[in-house]
Amino acid sequence: MKFGVVIFPGSNCDHDTIYLLRNTLGQEVVELWHKDHDLQNCDFIILPGGFSYGDYLRSGAIARFSPIMREVISFAENGGYLLGICNGFQILCEAGLLPGALLHNPSRKFICTNSCLKVQATDTIVTAQVDPDRPLRIPVAHGEGSYYASAEVLRELNDNNQVLFRYCDADGNFTEESNPNGSVENIAGICNRGRNIFGMMPHPERAADPLLGNVDGLSIFQSILQAQDTVEG
Amino acid sequence: MKYIAEINVMPHKEILDPQGKAVSKSMVNLGLSEIQNVRIGKHITLEIEAPDEQAAHAKVDEACKKLLANLIMESYEFTLRPA
Numbered sequence: 374m375k376f377g378v379v380i381f382p383g384s385n386c387d388h389d390t391i392y393l394l395r396n397t398l399g400q401e402v403v404e405l406w407h408k409d410h411d412l413q414n415c416d417f418i419i420l421p422g423g424f425s426y427g428d429y430l431r432s433g434a435i436a437r438f439s440p441i442m443r444e445v446i447s448f449a450e451n452g453g454y455l456l457g458i459c460n461g462f463q464i465l466c467e468a469g470l471l472p473g474a475l476l477h478n479p480s481r482k483f484i485c486t487n488s489c490l491k492v493q494a495t496d497t498i499v500t501a502q503v504d505p506d507r508p509l510r511i512p513v514a515h516g517e518g519s520y521y522a523s524a525e526v527l528r529e530l531n532d533n534n535q536v537l538f539r540y541c542d543a544d545g546n547f548t549e550e551s552n553p554n555g556s557v558e559n560i561a562g563i564c565n566r567g568r569n570i571f572g573m574m575p576h577p578e579r580a581a582d583p584l585l586g587n588v589d590g591l592s593i594f595q596s597i598l599q600a601q602d603t604v605e606g
Numbered sequence: 607m608k609y610i611a612e613i614n615v616m617p618h619k620e621i622l623d624p625q626g627k628a629v630s631k632s633m634v635n636l637g638l639s640e641i642q643n644v645r646i647g648k649h650i651t652l653e654i655e656a657p658d659e660q661a662a663h664a665k666v667d668e669a670c671k672k673l674l675a676n677l678i679m680e681s682y683e684f685t686l687r688p689a
Binding site: 430431477481 | 620621622625626628673676679
Protein backbone atom coordinates (compact mmCIF):
# COMPACT_ATOMS: atom_id res chain seq x y z
CA MET A 374 0.00 0.00 0.00
CA LYS A 375 1.32 3.43 -0.91
CA PHE A 376 0.78 6.08 1.75
CA GLY A 377 0.77 9.85 1.28
CA VAL A 378 1.24 12.25 4.18
CA VAL A 379 0.08 15.80 3.46
CA ILE A 380 2.32 18.56 4.78
CA PHE A 381 0.67 21.91 5.50
CA PRO A 382 2.56 24.94 6.80
CA GLY A 383 2.52 24.24 10.55
CA SER A 384 2.11 20.46 10.37
CA ASN A 385 4.39 18.97 13.02
CA CYS A 386 3.49 15.28 13.25
CA ASP A 387 4.14 14.65 9.57
CA HIS A 388 7.59 13.15 10.11
CA ASP A 389 6.49 11.04 13.08
CA THR A 390 3.88 9.52 10.78
CA ILE A 391 6.29 9.09 7.88
CA TYR A 392 8.92 7.51 10.15
CA LEU A 393 6.41 5.04 11.54
CA LEU A 394 5.10 3.98 8.14
CA ARG A 395 8.47 3.89 6.37
CA ASN A 396 10.92 2.74 9.06
CA THR A 397 8.83 0.76 11.51
CA LEU A 398 6.32 -0.73 9.10
CA GLY A 399 8.41 -0.76 5.89
CA GLN A 400 5.76 0.88 3.73
CA GLU A 401 6.13 3.17 0.74
CA VAL A 402 5.38 6.74 1.81
CA VAL A 403 5.46 10.01 -0.09
CA GLU A 404 5.26 13.53 1.23
CA LEU A 405 2.46 15.55 -0.34
CA TRP A 406 3.09 19.29 -0.23
CA HIS A 407 -0.06 21.30 0.40
CA LYS A 408 0.47 23.45 -2.70
CA ASP A 409 0.64 20.43 -5.02
CA HIS A 410 -2.28 18.89 -6.84
CA ASP A 411 -0.87 15.41 -7.48
CA LEU A 412 -1.68 12.63 -5.01
CA GLN A 413 0.94 10.43 -6.73
CA ASN A 414 -1.35 7.40 -6.93
CA CYS A 415 -1.41 6.89 -3.18
CA ASP A 416 -3.81 4.32 -1.76
CA PHE A 417 -4.08 5.89 1.67
CA ILE A 418 -3.78 9.58 2.53
CA ILE A 419 -3.02 10.86 6.04
CA LEU A 420 -3.55 14.42 7.25
CA PRO A 421 -1.12 14.67 10.18
CA GLY A 422 -1.27 16.57 13.44
CA GLY A 423 0.12 20.03 14.01
CA PHE A 424 -0.99 23.63 13.85
CA SER A 425 -1.70 24.20 10.18
CA TYR A 426 -1.72 27.94 9.42
CA GLY A 427 -1.08 28.62 13.10
CA ASP A 428 -4.63 27.48 13.97
CA TYR A 429 -5.70 30.96 12.82
CA LEU A 430 -9.44 31.63 12.67
CA ARG A 431 -10.30 28.05 13.72
CA SER A 432 -8.14 24.92 13.79
CA GLY A 433 -8.11 23.42 10.31
CA ALA A 434 -10.29 26.13 8.73
CA ILE A 435 -7.62 27.56 6.45
CA ALA A 436 -5.89 24.26 5.63
CA ARG A 437 -9.21 22.97 4.39
CA PHE A 438 -8.81 25.36 1.43
CA SER A 439 -5.16 24.48 0.69
CA PRO A 440 -4.65 23.66 -3.00
CA ILE A 441 -4.11 19.92 -2.45
CA MET A 442 -7.38 19.60 -0.53
CA ARG A 443 -9.35 19.76 -3.77
CA GLU A 444 -7.74 16.47 -4.86
CA VAL A 445 -7.87 14.98 -1.34
CA ILE A 446 -11.61 15.67 -1.09
CA SER A 447 -12.28 14.23 -4.52
CA PHE A 448 -10.11 11.17 -3.68
CA ALA A 449 -12.09 10.55 -0.49
CA GLU A 450 -15.45 11.18 -2.13
CA ASN A 451 -14.54 8.47 -4.62
CA GLY A 452 -13.88 5.98 -1.83
CA GLY A 453 -10.16 6.60 -1.22
CA TYR A 454 -8.90 5.97 2.32
CA LEU A 455 -8.25 9.13 4.30
CA LEU A 456 -7.20 9.43 7.95
CA GLY A 457 -6.94 12.70 9.86
CA ILE A 458 -5.08 12.71 13.16
CA CYS A 459 -5.59 15.61 15.60
CA ASN A 460 -5.25 18.71 13.38
CA GLY A 461 -6.00 16.36 10.48
CA PHE A 462 -9.30 15.44 12.13
CA GLN A 463 -10.08 19.15 12.59
CA ILE A 464 -9.38 19.72 8.89
CA LEU A 465 -11.69 16.85 7.88
CA CYS A 466 -14.52 18.30 9.97
CA GLU A 467 -13.93 21.79 8.56
CA ALA A 468 -14.02 20.29 5.05
CA GLY A 469 -17.34 18.64 5.80
CA LEU A 470 -15.89 15.18 5.09
CA LEU A 471 -16.72 14.18 8.65
CA PRO A 472 -19.70 15.49 10.63
CA GLY A 473 -19.41 17.70 13.71
CA ALA A 474 -16.73 20.09 14.90
CA LEU A 475 -13.85 20.28 17.39
CA LEU A 476 -14.37 23.01 19.98
CA HIS A 477 -11.97 24.59 22.47
CA ASN A 478 -11.34 22.35 25.44
CA PRO A 479 -13.67 23.52 28.23
CA SER A 480 -10.60 24.11 30.43
CA ARG A 481 -9.19 26.50 27.77
CA LYS A 482 -5.92 24.65 28.34
CA PHE A 483 -3.77 22.82 25.85
CA ILE A 484 -4.01 19.21 27.04
CA CYS A 485 -0.99 16.97 26.59
CA THR A 486 -1.49 13.64 28.33
CA ASN A 487 -2.06 9.95 27.84
CA SER A 488 -5.67 9.02 27.25
CA CYS A 489 -7.34 5.63 27.29
CA LEU A 490 -9.47 4.68 24.33
CA LYS A 491 -11.84 1.87 23.63
CA VAL A 492 -12.52 0.79 20.10
CA GLN A 493 -16.19 0.94 19.17
CA ALA A 494 -16.66 0.16 15.46
CA THR A 495 -14.44 -2.81 14.58
CA ASP A 496 -15.60 -3.16 10.99
CA THR A 497 -13.26 -0.53 9.52
CA ILE A 498 -9.84 -0.72 7.90
CA VAL A 499 -8.28 1.20 10.82
CA THR A 500 -9.82 -0.77 13.70
CA ALA A 501 -10.27 -4.36 12.44
CA GLN A 502 -7.14 -5.63 14.24
CA VAL A 503 -7.58 -3.58 17.41
CA ASP A 504 -8.63 -5.56 20.47
CA PRO A 505 -12.03 -4.12 21.45
CA ASP A 506 -11.76 -5.48 24.99
CA ARG A 507 -8.46 -3.87 25.97
CA PRO A 508 -8.31 -0.07 26.37
CA LEU A 509 -5.51 1.50 24.33
CA ARG A 510 -3.23 4.07 25.93
CA ILE A 511 -2.73 6.80 23.32
CA PRO A 512 -1.51 10.36 23.89
CA VAL A 513 -3.62 13.42 23.16
CA ALA A 514 -2.13 16.88 22.59
CA HIS A 515 -4.55 19.63 21.62
CA GLY A 516 -6.28 22.83 22.62
CA GLU A 517 -9.35 22.34 20.45
CA GLY A 518 -10.36 18.71 20.72
CA SER A 519 -13.78 18.78 22.29
CA TYR A 520 -15.89 16.88 19.79
CA TYR A 521 -19.31 18.42 19.25
CA ALA A 522 -22.20 17.39 17.05
CA SER A 523 -25.92 18.10 17.16
CA ALA A 524 -28.23 15.51 18.74
CA GLU A 525 -29.40 14.51 15.29
CA VAL A 526 -25.86 13.92 14.01
CA LEU A 527 -24.98 11.97 17.17
CA ARG A 528 -27.95 9.73 16.63
CA GLU A 529 -26.83 9.06 13.06
CA LEU A 530 -23.26 8.36 14.19
CA ASN A 531 -24.50 5.84 16.75
CA ASP A 532 -27.14 4.27 14.51
CA ASN A 533 -24.60 3.72 11.74
CA ASN A 534 -21.84 2.58 14.10
CA GLN A 535 -19.55 5.44 13.00
CA VAL A 536 -17.89 6.05 16.37
CA LEU A 537 -14.38 4.57 16.15
CA PHE A 538 -13.09 5.36 19.64
CA ARG A 539 -14.37 6.68 22.96
CA TYR A 540 -12.27 7.96 25.86
CA CYS A 541 -12.45 5.59 28.81
CA ASP A 542 -10.69 4.85 32.10
CA ALA A 543 -8.01 2.17 32.45
CA ASP A 544 -10.72 -0.44 32.97
CA GLY A 545 -12.64 0.56 29.86
CA ASN A 546 -15.46 2.50 31.55
CA PHE A 547 -16.73 5.61 29.79
CA THR A 548 -16.60 8.14 32.62
CA GLU A 549 -16.61 11.92 32.76
CA GLU A 550 -13.20 11.89 34.46
CA SER A 551 -11.65 9.87 31.63
CA ASN A 552 -12.91 12.31 29.01
CA PRO A 553 -9.99 14.74 28.74
CA ASN A 554 -11.67 17.45 26.70
CA GLY A 555 -15.42 17.35 27.28
CA SER A 556 -16.18 15.60 23.99
CA VAL A 557 -19.84 14.62 23.62
CA GLU A 558 -20.41 10.99 24.55
CA ASN A 559 -16.63 10.63 25.14
CA ILE A 560 -16.10 10.52 21.36
CA ALA A 561 -12.41 10.47 20.39
CA GLY A 562 -12.70 9.38 16.77
CA ILE A 563 -15.29 8.80 14.07
CA CYS A 564 -15.64 7.68 10.47
CA ASN A 565 -17.98 8.59 7.64
CA ARG A 566 -20.88 6.39 6.57
CA GLY A 567 -18.85 5.02 3.66
CA ARG A 568 -16.18 3.85 6.16
CA ASN A 569 -13.26 5.24 4.17
CA ILE A 570 -12.74 8.58 5.96
CA PHE A 571 -11.44 8.48 9.53
CA GLY A 572 -10.70 11.15 12.11
CA MET A 573 -9.31 10.93 15.63
CA MET A 574 -7.90 13.43 18.13
CA PRO A 575 -5.43 11.05 19.89
CA HIS A 576 -2.04 10.39 18.28
CA PRO A 577 -1.49 6.67 17.55
CA GLU A 578 1.70 7.53 15.63
CA ARG A 579 3.23 8.73 18.91
CA ALA A 580 2.62 5.36 20.52
CA ALA A 581 3.91 2.94 17.94
CA ASP A 582 7.62 2.45 18.64
CA PRO A 583 9.06 0.26 21.44
CA LEU A 584 11.71 2.95 22.04
CA LEU A 585 8.93 5.25 23.22
CA GLY A 586 7.71 2.71 25.73
CA ASN A 587 4.24 2.36 24.28
CA VAL A 588 3.10 0.53 21.16
CA ASP A 589 -0.65 0.69 21.73
CA GLY A 590 -1.11 2.77 18.59
CA LEU A 591 0.54 0.20 16.35
CA SER A 592 -2.54 -2.01 16.01
CA ILE A 593 -4.36 0.80 14.18
CA PHE A 594 -1.71 0.89 11.46
CA GLN A 595 -1.40 -2.89 11.44
CA SER A 596 -5.12 -3.05 10.77
CA ILE A 597 -4.60 -1.07 7.58
CA LEU A 598 -1.75 -3.32 6.44
CA GLN A 599 -3.62 -6.49 7.33
CA ALA A 600 -6.58 -5.33 5.25
CA GLN A 601 -4.23 -4.80 2.33
CA ASP A 602 -2.79 -8.32 2.72
CA THR A 603 -6.28 -9.77 2.76
CA VAL A 604 -7.15 -7.98 -0.47
CA GLU A 605 -3.90 -8.93 -2.16
CA GLY A 606 -3.64 -12.41 -0.65
CA MET B 607 -17.07 50.44 -5.76
CA LYS B 608 -15.32 49.53 -2.55
CA TYR B 609 -17.25 48.45 0.54
CA ILE B 610 -16.27 47.67 4.10
CA ALA B 611 -17.92 44.74 5.83
CA GLU B 612 -18.14 44.51 9.60
CA ILE B 613 -18.75 40.89 10.54
CA ASN B 614 -19.66 39.41 13.92
CA VAL B 615 -19.19 35.69 14.49
CA MET B 616 -20.67 34.26 17.68
CA PRO B 617 -20.71 30.76 19.18
CA HIS B 618 -24.20 29.20 19.14
CA LYS B 619 -26.11 29.65 22.40
CA GLU B 620 -26.21 25.93 23.13
CA ILE B 621 -22.43 25.64 22.87
CA LEU B 622 -20.34 26.09 25.97
CA ASP B 623 -18.19 29.21 25.64
CA PRO B 624 -15.47 28.62 28.26
CA GLN B 625 -13.81 31.98 27.53
CA GLY B 626 -17.06 33.86 28.08
CA LYS B 627 -17.78 31.86 31.20
CA ALA B 628 -14.39 32.69 32.73
CA VAL B 629 -14.88 36.40 31.97
CA SER B 630 -18.43 36.23 33.42
CA LYS B 631 -17.08 34.85 36.67
CA SER B 632 -14.36 37.49 36.89
CA MET B 633 -17.02 40.24 36.88
CA VAL B 634 -17.63 39.42 40.54
CA ASN B 635 -14.01 40.36 41.26
CA LEU B 636 -14.64 43.77 39.68
CA GLY B 637 -17.64 44.30 41.89
CA LEU B 638 -19.87 43.99 38.81
CA SER B 639 -21.85 40.93 39.80
CA GLU B 640 -24.86 42.34 37.88
CA ILE B 641 -23.11 41.27 34.67
CA GLN B 642 -23.87 37.73 33.56
CA ASN B 643 -23.78 35.51 30.51
CA VAL B 644 -20.75 37.02 28.81
CA ARG B 645 -20.22 35.37 25.44
CA ILE B 646 -17.20 36.01 23.29
CA GLY B 647 -17.02 35.78 19.52
CA LYS B 648 -15.00 37.39 16.76
CA HIS B 649 -15.28 40.70 15.00
CA ILE B 650 -13.88 40.68 11.46
CA THR B 651 -13.60 43.60 9.06
CA LEU B 652 -12.76 43.34 5.40
CA GLU B 653 -12.76 45.42 2.25
CA ILE B 654 -14.46 44.24 -0.90
CA GLU B 655 -14.59 45.56 -4.44
CA ALA B 656 -18.00 45.01 -6.05
CA PRO B 657 -20.25 46.68 -8.65
CA ASP B 658 -22.99 47.33 -6.08
CA GLU B 659 -24.02 46.59 -2.53
CA GLN B 660 -26.08 43.55 -3.47
CA ALA B 661 -23.09 41.92 -5.17
CA ALA B 662 -20.85 42.78 -2.22
CA HIS B 663 -23.42 41.30 0.15
CA ALA B 664 -23.49 38.01 -1.78
CA LYS B 665 -19.68 37.69 -1.76
CA VAL B 666 -19.31 38.49 1.94
CA ASP B 667 -22.09 36.03 2.72
CA GLU B 668 -20.22 33.34 0.78
CA ALA B 669 -16.99 34.13 2.66
CA CYS B 670 -18.82 33.84 5.98
CA LYS B 671 -20.50 30.55 5.11
CA LYS B 672 -17.41 28.91 3.64
CA LEU B 673 -14.62 30.15 5.87
CA LEU B 674 -15.18 32.94 8.38
CA ALA B 675 -17.79 31.05 10.43
CA ASN B 676 -18.31 27.36 11.04
CA LEU B 677 -22.08 27.06 11.04
CA ILE B 678 -21.94 23.90 13.16
CA MET B 679 -20.71 25.94 16.11
CA GLU B 680 -21.13 29.60 15.15
CA SER B 681 -23.54 32.09 13.63
CA TYR B 682 -22.66 35.32 11.84
CA GLU B 683 -24.12 38.67 10.89
CA PHE B 684 -22.61 41.60 9.04
CA THR B 685 -23.15 45.13 7.86
CA LEU B 686 -21.81 46.79 4.71
CA ARG B 687 -20.90 50.41 4.08
CA PRO B 688 -19.12 52.19 1.25
CA ALA B 689 -15.40 52.54 1.97
